[in-house]
Amino acid sequence: MEIKIGIQHTARxxxxxxxxxxADVEAAIAAALKDGGVLTLVDDKDRKVLVPAEKIAYIELGEPTGRRVGFGAI
Known part of the structure; x- marks a missing residue:
């Protein structure tokens, strides 16, 4: 699953x-936002990512899509 987190006052x-x-990712996000604590996620290389809940601007969840190549839209 691909996760994108926008952080306040940060360009990237x-x-x-x-x-x-x-379901686990959504539960972790909901718990962190409800409690105002820290969002803790684990990436595909088993590294922990911690983000303070009060600094989160938005979160996008989804599956990665393949890149389109060429000039025509298919």
Whole structure:
């Protein structure tokens, strides 16, 4: 699963790939935002990513899509 996190007052977004089930990721996000604590996620290389909940601007969840190549739209 691809996760993109926008952080307040930061020009770039935090992007990571995770092998965690989508339900677990959504539960972790909801718990962090509810408690105002720290969002903790694990990426596909088993590294922990910690983001303070009060600094989160937005979160995008989804599957990575392949890049389009060529001039025509298919």
């Amino acid at each position: 977004e935090l992007s990571l790939e995770s092998n965690q089930p989508p």
